[in-house]
Amino acid sequence: MTTTNTKRVVIGIAAATFLLLVSNGAPAQAYAQDSWTNAQVSCSHGTYQYVDSSLQHLVFGDVWVHQTSATNPVTGEYHLQSAQGNNTSAKVAASGQTVIWSGVIASTYKVWHTAQTSVNCNGSLPGDGNTLTSGWARFDF
Amino acid sequence: MTSRRKRISLIAGAAAVAVLATVGAINNQDVSAVPPSADSPLFEGLPKTTVVEVLENPKAQANVAIWPAEETTGRNALWQGMVINFTQCRQMLTVYLAWQATGVARELPPLELPANPAGDVVRDAKVVDTSYREVIASGDPAQVSKLLLAESGCGAWVPARAGDTQGLVVADVVAKAAANA
Secondary structure, eight states: OOHHHHHHHHHHHHHHHHHHBOTTSOBOOOEEEEEEEEEEEESSTTOOEEOSOOEEEOSSEEEEEEEEEESSOOOEEEEEEETTSOBOOOEEEOTTEEEEEEEEOSEEEEEEEEESSOOOOSTTSSSOOEEEEEEEEEEEO | OOHHHHHHHHHHHHHHHHHHHHHHHHHHOOOOOOOOOTTSGGGTTSOHHHHHHHHHOHHHHHHHHTSOTTOHHHHHHHHHHHHHHHHHHHHHHHHHHHHHHHSOOOOOOOOOOOSSOOTTHHHHHHHHHHHHHHHHHTTOHHHHHHHHHSTTSGGGTSBSSTTOTTSOBHHHHHHHHHHHO
């Protein structure tokens, strides 16, 4: 390795270390984020769709879910289901709101959505119809 | 009304009913899907009694019921994942109770995996298996109880005794043992 390359590596490691530290010196928690845009979800309470593409939550820690928007005024009721069938409680987020689960065990999760209450998104057509929603989920790892 | 008009009205009415029924069915999403049999190749390599127990468990059935019927791989991976979960959850309970009683941490038995894994079931099972082994290696039994008592953990719903869906779940037993420690 040349001297220039060595310097670059050292600077890179220093920069990465700096980014991993917060002001009190504790390591910052790393997280993975998955965003969904225009996910089609039902406006009927009790009909579920998962809105993210499975994220691995690799440490015992927090999970955030944020509903950015919905084309109809549907308040989302969200819960996490792990690949082993474990579930969190359901939490409610209207557009612009974030919900957090603390002490979630390490596993792979999907974020499931149902409407908190049924909303007519279908006008005069039968059934409640669907709405397009966007948001994100953030997992510690 | 002439008979011709009556016939046209009946046909139009029937067509309208058919259209409405179709739209309704689309909106309601038919999520019915036949669960696999305990003898399915899906469960090869997994303990048969636990397979039967999971297939009959109402909460396990409810977990799968929210999945779209057409996502066969996802549903199958979840069935396999739940069998692994039931097995390991009770193994973790045994480790915890023995640890409390003797002060010695037993090793978790090797992870039992299906011979015909669906989707990412092996990768996902290894994530949990690693976290279990890490908390046992921590030397602190409270780390094990924390996982088994967590809302998102297996202890919240896996029966402490196989097939006993009306009795205590693993978290209940852990809570009692922790209180008596």
